[in-house]
Amino acid sequence: MSSADTKVGDLRITREARGRVRGDGIELAFGYWPGIGAPVVALPGLTAPYVNFIGIAECLHGRLPLLAFDLRGRGDSDKPDAPYGMAQHGRDVAAAMQEMRLGPSVVMGHSMGAFVATALAEQNPELVAGLVLIDGGYVPGVSITAVSGQAGNSALAERIAQLRRSYPSREAYREFWRSQPHFPPADWNRWIEAFLDYEVGGDGPVQPKASEKGVLADMAEVFHHDAIVDRLKSIQVPTLLLRAETGFTPDQPPLFSDELARQIRTYVPHIEDHKFSGTTHYTIVLGEGPAAKVADLVCDLARRVDLSKKC
Secondary structure (H helix, E strand, O other): OOOOOEEEOOEEEOOOEEEEEEOOOOEEEEEEEOOOOOOEEEEOOOOOOHHHHHHHHHHOOOOOOEEEEOOOOOOOOOOOOOOOOHHHHHHHHHHHHHHOOOOOEEEEEEOHHHHHHHHHHHHOHHHEEEEEEEOOOOOOOOOHHHHHHHHHHHHHHHHHHHOOOOEOOHHHHHHHHHOOOOOOHHHOOHHHHHHHHHHEEOOOOEEEOOOHHHHHHHHHHHOOHHHHHHHHHHOOOOEEEEEEOOOOOOOOOOOOOHHHHHHHHHHOOOOEEEEEOOOOOOHHHHOHHHHHHHHHHHHHHHHHOOOOOOO
């Protein structure tokens, strides 16, 4: 077996594998990239599917495996009418990890996925050996506008509206996003294209797979400040905060300012803060340089919590 292979039960996994696994009363879709040791468990954002982590996974090639889930209501996972919310997503991920017989793992969440990661850590601490919170996991005790600014708030509203739209083809969907400032031309790459191709379903026309009902339910719950703070205060494991330099687009202020990072530290004193220059909320995970940097930090964290001696 090569250094990039993974043995799972009787299966030898040599490249990305896709499948479904039981969550809490539903099934979750997942992607699994092979490596050595315990897999990093990755949780995507508000409307994003698991392919959000393809770049980080490929940068981990030959080192750590990465297991990423489509949360309920997203991607190819089941899309029930209810329930949603961070605690429910945490229960889904815990059930899936237990079904796959995973022990304590480094759990990485991007955007809303970081809120889910902290919920999982609070509810099932035995499954979490370390946390990586990427541009997510905290909002102050005020409205979302104070976090992302009016421009960011409008961007979220626009993203919800896009869930109702259809596009003639996957190529048309890619070209729509290629024309937007969220992915600057210098950062455009095959990972972004793979992410966008998976994000939509259908055969001409195509439409985003994320459930609008599920997304709206999660948005209504994700900004509950007291629950967020309680989850952060419960964290005992090594934790990284990775922040983009700008917001949804390069002309927006960051979602996580220096001041916001200081606030998080009052609840998680041991958190390690890393700001990524030249990144947006999207390219911090899908840009070539940033994905490689995230992979290195994740490997270092896994080594420190003794999940891998190979990074």
